[in-house]
Amino acid sequence: MKEIILYPIHSVVSLFEHIGRYCDLMIKTLRSFRTWHLYLGFLPEHMIKLGISTIPIVIVTGLFSGMVTTVQTAYQLESGFIPDSYVGGIVGVTVLMELSPMITALVMTGRVGASIAAEIGTMRVSEQIDALEILSFDPVSFLILPRIISGAIMFPVMIVIADLFGILGGYLAATISLGITPFNYIYGLRDWFMPWNAIFGIIKAFYFGIAITSIACYYGFYTSGGAEGVGKSTTQTVVASCITVVILDYLLAAILL
Amino acid sequence: MININNMSKSFDNRVILRNISFSINKGDKIAIIGQSGIGKSVLLKSIIGLLNPDDGDIFIDEQNINNISFRKLQKLRSKFGMVFQFGALFDSMTVGENISLALQKLTNFDKSEISDKITVSLKEVNMEGTEEKIPSELSGGMKKRVGIARAIALNPKYMFYDEPTTGLDPIMTDSINRLINNFHSKGDVTSIIVTHEMKTVRDVSDRVLMLHNGKIQFNGSTEDLFCSVDPIVMAFLNGDSTYEA
Numbered sequence: 056m057k058e059i060i061l062y063p064i065h066s067v068v069s070l071f072e073h074i075g076r077y078c079d080l081m082i083k084t085l086r087s088f089r090t091w092h093l094y095l096g097f098l099p100e101h102m103i104k105l106g107i108s109t110i111p112i113v114i115v116t117g118l119f120s121g122m123v124t125t126v127q128t129a130y131q132l133e134s135g136f137i138p139d140s141y142v143g144g145i146v147g148v149t150v151l152m153e154l155s156p157m158i159t160a161l162v163m164t165g166r167v168g169a170s171i172a173a174e175i176g177t178m179r180v181s182e183q184i185d186a187l188e189i190l191s192f193d194p195v196s197f198l199i200l201p202r203i204i205s206g207a208i209m210f211p212v213m214i215v216i217a218d219l220f221g222i223l224g225g226y227l228a229a230t231i232s233l234g235i236t237p238f239n240y241i242y243g244l245r246d247w248f249m250p251w252n253a254i255f256g257i258i259k260a261f262y263f264g265i266a267i268t269s270i271a272c273y274y275g276f277y278t279s280g281g282a283e284g285v286g287k288s289t290t291q292t293v294v295a296s297c298i299t300v301v302i303l304d305y306l307l308a309a310i311l312l
Numbered sequence: 313m314i315n316i317n318n319m320s321k322s323f324d325n326r327v328i329l330r331n332i333s334f335s336i337n338k339g340d341k342i343a344i345i346g347q348s349g350i351g352k353s354v355l356l357k358s359i360i361g362l363l364n365p366d367d368g369d370i371f372i373d374e375q376n377i378n379n380i381s382f383r384k385l386q387k388l389r390s391k392f393g394m395v396f397q398f399g400a401l402f403d404s405m406t407v408g409e410n411i412s413l414a415l416q417k418l419t420n421f422d423k424s425e426i427s428d429k430i431t432v433s434l435k436e437v438n439m440e441g442t443e444e445k446i447p448s449e450l451s452g453g454m455k456k457r458v459g460i461a462r463a464i465a466l467n468p469k470y471m472f473y474d475e476p477t478t479g480l481d482p483i484m485t486d487s488i489n490r491l492i493n494n495f496h497s498k499g500d501v502t503s504i505i506v507t508h509e510m511k512t513v514r515d516v517s518d519r520v521l522m523l524h525n526g527k528i529q530f531n532g533s534t535e536d537l538f539c540s541v542d543p544i545v546m547a548f549l550n551g552d553s554t555y556e557a
Binding site: 093177178181182183185186188189190191192193 | 396466
């Protein structure tokens with residue numbers, strides 16, 4: 056009974072502990088910018104791992120999220136009084152502002168975040184991080200900084216790709232299965248298009264990239280307890296990143312729109 | 313020289329080390345022994361600054377490593393070489409890259425000098441020709457030997473070995489013991505070996521420190537250890553699990 060009553064208190068204390076340690080690690084990461092030139096060589100490798108290798112997943116999720124948005128938008132506008140071109144317009148705005156950044160971020164949480172947490176966590180439990188320290192490397196600069204920079208650079212690139220394929224998916228669904236003419240779809244798309252919508256999506260991607268990679272690095276870096284600990288860190292990374300992405304999504308919308 | 317003064321360390325209210333004090337002189341070959349989980353590796357990791365003691369001071373070459381900046385600690389660590397229990401080789405790098413990583417950062421060697429150094433280090437541990445292999449292709453003993461090659465490539469003043477022979481067959485154990493002795497005899501090196509293998513203690517160390525219940529139970533020469541009449545030491549040496557201190 057006592058445990059049940061104390062559980063929420065322990066959870067809140069634990070949350071603040073995590074936030075405190077995360078902030079401490081991020082301060083160390085910012086400080087390690089002084090030695091960034093030593094680790095610049097590792098950046099391309101991380102950018103490839105984080106970005107290039109995830110392009111196929113981004114294309115598939117972007118394509119199908121665009122397609123399903125088109126079908127559902129058309130279903131909502133079935134009355135016949137609303138022009139077909141509205142479908143293109145609504146899909147364009149939705150994909151650029153919300154769907155691409157959000158779905159891509161959630162997919163990247165599972166693909167990239169989990170992979171980073173597992174990799175760094177394994178390094179921790181197999182004493183590779185200790186070995187780095189003994190070899191006079193700063194593990195924060197060596198392991199965390201390049202990954203966060205790669206996330207900040209590559210996530211916006213991924214979102215642009217997801218935007219393109221989301222709109223393409225919408226176009227394919229509209230013209231092939233809904234009978235909307237290519238002219239109407241593109242007319243609506245162009246008519247509703249505002250550059251800020253695309254920029255807003257890219258800004259979100261930048262913050263999502265930093266959040267997902269830094270949370271993954273945090274959980275990986277403080278892994279303990281062998282293989283079970285690595286699994287736990289990976290799960291915690293996915294859960295914490297998903298929650299953070301949703302909260303950030305709201306905050307950025309509230310601040311920037 | 314390493315001086316440890318009244319060092320204590322606890323984890324989750326469990327006292328692991330309690331007011332430990334001892335010193336290690338230049339050129340010593342000291343084995344730290346004791347039962348599993350008694351705090352041998354904690355002591356080793358505290359000496360090299362990977363863990364902070366709760367109390368007490370650790371001096372290495374007259375520098376208190378608990379009070380120095382991270383940068384100074386990194387500089388001090390350039391004098392250290394460490395062989396980890398399971399090798400701790402970087403999975404994503406080849407054997408050659410594992411050895412060259414620190415050489416690139418800590419020395420002014422050019423590419424050909426680094427390549428020569430890798431070859432020499434691997435030859436010293438009888439692992440020549442494995443530069444392009446990745447750690448997952450190596451056995452446990454080979455990983456430990458590469459770990460030794462990585463450590464000795466930097467010509468450290470202090471060599472730390474964490475369970476260097478645990479889990480190895482007798483031949484490989486002998487081979488690792490010889491490597492430790494060879495490297496020690498080559499230069500002005502101080503070796504600290506954490507182990508619970510009596511063969512390693514006998515073959516390698518000239519001084520032994522035995523930990524028991526968070527304290528130093530024995531601190532003396534290897535010969536004295538094997539002649540000790542202390543019941544706790546005798547129980548450990550004889551592998552007598554029925555004795556309880």
